[in-house]
Amino acid sequence: MMQLYNLKTLRLVGSVFYCAFASKPKRFVLADPKPSKLCLPNQLLCRPITSEISETHQDFKVNYLMNTCGLSPEGAISVSKRVKLESPKKAESVLAIFRNLGLSQTQISKVVRSRPQILSADPEKILLPKLEFFISLGVSRVDLAKILAYNPHLLAVSLANRIMPTYDFLRSILSEKNVVALFKRYSQIFLETRFKNVMPNIELLRESGMRPRGISLVLTYCTPVLMVRPEQLGQLVAEIKEMGFNLEKTTSVNALCALCGKNKLVWNRCRESFKRWGWSDDDVLSAFKKNPQCMMMSEQKLMQAMDLLVNKMGWSSEMITKYPVVLGLSLERRLIPRCSVVKVLLLKGLMNDNLNLGSVLKPTDKQFLEMFVKRYLGEVPRLLSVYQGKVDIQDA
Numbered sequence: 001m002m003q004l005y006n007l008k009t010l011r012l013v014g015s016v017f018y019c020a021f022a023s024k025p026k027r028f029v030l031a032d033p034k035p036s037k038l039c040l041p042n043q044l045l046c047r048p049i050t051s052e053i054s055e056t057h058q059d060f061k062v063n064y065l066m067n068t069c070g071l072s073p074e075g076a077i078s079v080s081k082r083v084k085l086e087s088p089k090k091a092e093s094v095l096a097i098f099r100n101l102g103l104s105q106t107q108i109s110k111v112v113r114s115r116p117q118i119l120s121a122d123p124e125k126i127l128l129p130k131l132e133f134f135i136s137l138g139v140s141r142v143d144l145a146k147i148l149a150y151n152p153h154l155l156a157v158s159l160a161n162r163i164m165p166t167y168d169f170l171r172s173i174l175s176e177k178n179v180v181a182l183f184k185r186y187s188q189i190f191l192e193t194r195f196k197n198v199m200p201n202i203e204l205l206r207e208s209g210m211r212p213r214g215i216s217l218v219l220t221y222c223t224p225v226l227m228v229r230p231e232q233l234g235q236l237v238a239e240i241k242e243m244g245f246n247l248e249k250t251t252s253v254n255a256l257c258a259l260c261g262k263n264k265l266v267w268n269r270c271r272e273s274f275k276r277w278g279w280s281d282d283d284v285l286s287a288f289k290k291n292p293q294c295m296m297m298s299e300q301k302l303m304q305a306m307d308l309l310v311n312k313m314g315w316s317s318e319m320i321t322k323y324p325v326v327l328g329l330s331l332e333r334r335l336i337p338r339c340s341v342v343k344v345l346l347l348k349g350l351m352n353d354n355l356n357l358g359s360v361l362k363p364t365d366k367q368f369l370e371m372f373v374k375r376y377l378g379e380v381p382r383l384l385s386v387y388q389g390k391v392d393i394q395d396a
Contacts, residue, residue, distance in 0.1 A: 204233055222253060224260060278317045
């Protein structure tokens with residue numbers, strides 16, 4: 001366990017604000033508490049007073065949410081209807097803890113907009129124990145601030161009944177480092193509504209033949225797969241098996257991720273984009289089985305990569321189906337620099353035009369420089385500058 005961050009300071013901040021607002025509010029009696037028959041003029045006089053008190057309290061909440069929590073006027077009016085704010089005592093304590101933890105004003109505003117009830121939470125009993133627990137796992141202040149701004153509902157769930165049992169379960173499968181990584185990437189797993197399907201889905205994957213390493217990868221990197229109903233996951237497993245995936249291999253993890261939920265829309269869009277380049281359904285399936293990530297790309301990235309490789313470099317679309325992994329490589333750092341070098345060598349007749357796509361794009365940077373740059377510097381002195389993007393192809 002890493003050293004807790006300034007926990008005494010966090011608790012001290014809460015205590016200071018409790019002491020500052022410790023005095024009890026006075027009660028004001030507006031009328032005789034005994035039953036009496038009020039004349040009409042007196043009743044009319046009482047109504048505006050009651051209405052004025054209500055309006056004044058509402059104005060106080062709206063102004064407080066705007067001036068202290070950073071909400072817009074529209075946001076403050078909306079949030080004021082969902083939060084009880086009798087006095088600033090607890091709210092000031094909560095906000096002081098957030099600020100001391102490192103939340104920016106923007107992050108605090110996000111928390112309040114999403115979970116305004118947090119302003120009425122008990123800092124000592126509700127907030128601090130959870131913050132201490134997350135910090136004890138090794139989560140940095142910066143990361144915890146981002147997580148809370150994105151998912152403030154974490155502060156509303158029970159530490160003893162939800163957060164700690166979930167952590168213990170995750171630790172039975174993942175290393176502590178990977179649990180922290182999962183918490184940063186998908187903190188929603190600590191919410192009951194998201195976690196309820198995780199255990200039955202993990203058991204389903206085990207029964208379907210997925211090995212512990214595969215399950216760990218799904219849990220760590222493809223967490224939403226485990227959030228769907230078991231019936232849906234069962235259909236998804238059957239679908240990838242029908243495609244030819246083996247659940248004992250890690251490629252099945254990416255296949256599940258590519259076909260789950262909204263990702264299926266991306267998959268379908270990629271399929272249609274590849275068909276525009278002449279791919280058949282069998283070509284799409286073949287490429288997907290070799291490299292499932294090729295069906296999880298943005299349409300823009302896919303079309304730019306295909307345009308470079310097919311139109312500018314002259315490689316056939318069919319060849320790319322054999323090396324779909326190259327589509328996921330960075331255009332700026334990998335594809336364009338290497339293709340520029342090869343284009344120069346082809347134009348100068350130093351290389352055969354039936355060059356294999358994989359031999360150009362798959363080697364490491366060091367290997368590529370040795371095979372395609374340093375080897376030809378005698379004939380093309382500016383070739384390294386072409387690779388570095390300092391010289392255009394036509395000027396090499």
